[in-house]
Amino acid sequence: xxxxxxxxxxxxxxxxxxxxxxxxxxxxxxxxxxxxxxxxxxxxxxxxxxxxxxxxxxxxxxxxxxxxxxxxxxxxxxxxxxxxxxxxxxxxxxxxxxxxxxxxxxxxxxxxxxxxxxxxxxxxxxxxxxxxxxxxxxxxxxxxxxxxxxxxxxxxxxxxxxxxxxxxxxxxxxxxxxxxxxxxxxxxxxxxxxxxxxxxxxxxxxxxxxxxxxxxxxxxxxxxx
Numbered sequence: 001x002x003x004x005x006x007x008x009x010x011x012x013x014x015x016x017x018x019x020x021x022x023x024x025x026x027x028x029x030x031x032x033x034x035x036x037x038x039x040x041x042x043x044x045x046x047x048x049x050x051x052x053x054x055x056x057x058x059x060x061x062x063x064x065x066x067x068x069x070x071x072x073x074x075x076x077x078x079x080x081x082x083x084x085x086x087x088x089x090x091x092x093x094x095x096x097x098x099x100x101x102x103x104x105x106x107x108x109x110x111x112x113x114x115x116x117x118x119x120x121x122x123x124x125x126x127x128x129x130x131x132x133x134x135x136x137x138x139x140x141x142x143x144x145x146x147x148x149x150x151x152x153x154x155x156x157x158x159x160x161x162x163x164x165x166x167x168x169x170x171x172x173x174x175x176x177x178x179x180x181x182x183x184x185x186x187x188x189x190x191x192x193x194x195x196x197x198x199x200x201x202x203x204x205x206x207x208x209x210x211x212x213x214x215x216x217x218x219x220x221x222x223x224x225x
Contacts (some may be wrong), residue, residue, distance in 0.1 A: 063104070070106075081174065085118070090124075112125050112128050129145050129146050164180040165177055200213050
């Protein structure tokens with residue numbers, strides 16, 4: 001796990017959270033066992049307490065509870081990346097994490113990017129990124145990712161261009177301003193899409209993210225979209 005924050009050092013508090021979550025999950029597990037066969041498509045959601053229940057069991061340690069759910073989110077994504085590529089509850093988990101800890105930046109970024117590029121859930125990606133942008137108002141990444149969302153999701157190139165320009169104004173790469181001008185002039189073509197994907201590929205260091213982007217590049221290069 002690449003992000004382990006210092007507040008894990010509060011071992012006593014963490015044990016309290018784990019115990020409380022365990023007590024909460026016991027009846028949930030019994031419910032899962034009862035209805036597993038008849039409701040398989042909603043099985044995974046049942047492993048998560050509701051937002052109200054999380055507020056109760058966190059006992060004031062919302063950040064630690066967010067850390068626990070963040071690990072659940074990464075595990076959930078990794079499992080489905082290696083199996084069925086279905087991420088039905090990714091947005092839900094990310095929304096819970098960022099509700100418990102609004103200033104935990106990475107879950108917004110990870111969920112927004114993966115829902116866009118891998119999950120094809122453009123509306124959910126937009127919701128989690130917009131939620132993050134209201135907290136991190138001076139962070140260039142959020143308008144950049146929202147521009148990506150409008151570029152790939154709704155083909156709203158004018159809105160995408162505005163987001164890319166705003167991202168550059170907040171400190172993002174100059175390429176984004178240049179790409180916005182190109183997008184206004186040419187729209188979304190095979191060439192502009194490949195160019196943007198290659199920019200994305202060079203912008204990330206995580207090998208899993210790079211592989212997802214490279215798969216999209218190869219699909220486009222070979223005519224499989």
